[in-house]
Amino acid sequence: MTASVETTLRSGVEVRLEDLRRRYSGVTALDGLSLTMAPGELVCLLGPSGCGKTTALRLLAGLEEADGGRVLIGGEDVTNVPANKREIGMVFQAYSLFPHMTAMQNVAFGMQLHKVGPAERRKRAGDMLELVGLSAHVHKYASQLSGGQQQRVALARALAIEPKVLLLDEPLSALDARVRARLRDEIRRVQLEVGTTTLFVTHDQEEALAIADRVGVMNAGRIEQLGPPTTIYSRPATPFVAEFVGLTNRLPGVVKGGEVEVRGTRLPLVKPDSSDGAAIALVRPEAVTLASDGDMLPGPLIGTVIATVFLGATSRVTVDLGDITVLAQLPTSDAAALTAGTRVRLSLRKDPVLLARDETAPTEA
């Protein structure tokens, strides 16, 4: 980072959302959402469409009013402060550069409103565009920039006003996969350099897990689980989180004595106090290993490979067990020999598993 950028940007502040509530004509978008972000932290809100993640971000930005709850930025209650006085930088999902201004003018716009002098404005705008790698494009209009470049200018514009909080509302969703991955890393690099507390909203789990200090998985207006990406992935707190984040096998089993028996294998439970009876165990593909040698006599964990998908370093293998299919994720070197039709023996790693409601089981009226 250039020295000038370093000196002009302020360090992050704590952000707290307390019991936020919002309804839209009878539909609950936020149902008592609470979240505390540490200074300089990047938190991702992850969830399916309609879960309330964008609403939470818009309430923090002041672009919408909450029905209840409080928003605190740096310890100051800003619940009733209008958007233009909250000192928040925001990058939108849609391209939001002002079409009649150049990249430089776009970045300088906010500083002009904050009464920064012309010379200082030009210098800082130049520094910001350099920070996002667009020094060569300062005099271009939005129509002359690619989607990725436009979003980088939007990021520079948001950071140029030295915001207390940076809000990113699915800024990568309109971009193609390659640009997306590159810009994602760039956003993280810039965020770490400037140290601004950042809320990133996305429905893309890969994006959230790759970029965030902590991920908040949202469902029906609430945060179901908030934690570091590794915890969210490897120790999901609820069946919703387990099924939403990453791929999951739904394997029928029977709960007995704090364990679940799945096709002859006893697996520990995340919640050992679950009641006995039929259940669905949620098992990650990485917890399934395959062997194609040795005894292949018919059994509950003997099946046939029906597809292998190459994913780069790993491959995903689909195995037909007769009554169900199971996904296994293996190193590509191990999966190379597992072509369609190969007989394999499955084994399940004894990680604690979550249980999902068995939707096929009869329910009491």
Next chain:
Amino acid sequence: MSRSRRAKLQVFRVVTFVLLGAFFLGPIWFMFEFSTRGIGENSPRTLDAWKAIGTYPDLVAGIVASLELAVITSIGVLVVLVPTMVWVRLRLPRLRRVIESISLLPLTIPAIVLVVGFSPMYQWMGTNFSDSILTLSLAYAILVLPYAYRALDAGLAAIDVKTLSEAARSLGADWFTVMLRVIVPNISSALLNAGLLSVALVLGEYTIANNLLYPNLQVEIVSLARTNAGVSIAVAVASLLFAFVLLVALSFVGGQRGVRRRNRERLVQTFARDFSGGTR
């Protein structure tokens, strides 16, 4: 496309252009011809009627009043309509259809019926507020509403009003700044179109002014036609030419802005390509 077909299309275009040109320019030419006739048979062409325009104080007053009305109406309609339409798009999208219907309503009501509605209001205004001809701008604002609405609606539909204004708000802009520095520059063509339509409509309006007894340009032209048809027709031609020149001037201004910007963009692109080697 074959050469013969292209030639046929070209002929069709030229014929259509000539016919339509004759349809629109023919009456104007004959009006001009009439306004330059001398008195008596075989007398030479003269511009006496044109030169006499300035010697009729009532006519000059009518011209000035109509020009003032055109300016006041255009500005008034734009000042009221632009923020309203932006606000409806941002905050009350469900009301868009209602606002559109209300705005288009004057199209369906004949001017003479509007006069019946306006009459009591203007009587009251004349007694309690002002009987200035400039109060006609209120009635004219309603009259030009459908045209201005259509032009502005097309302009606003071409930009993402919500995202642009939210981006500006997050950068610290109040609503006035959002309107003036973000929305207006991006709908400048629509504003010009709406303004031009308003001016043209106000300059040509007769029914309301005549029935409410306000002497605007058209009323004075008709009145003058009874005593000096040559001058009356000369003024009518002049007002048509004025509207035409205004139209061309505004198109030229809009076009020049586009050309200047395109030239600038082209220059920047060339510079970037030649010197920076930047990627998109």
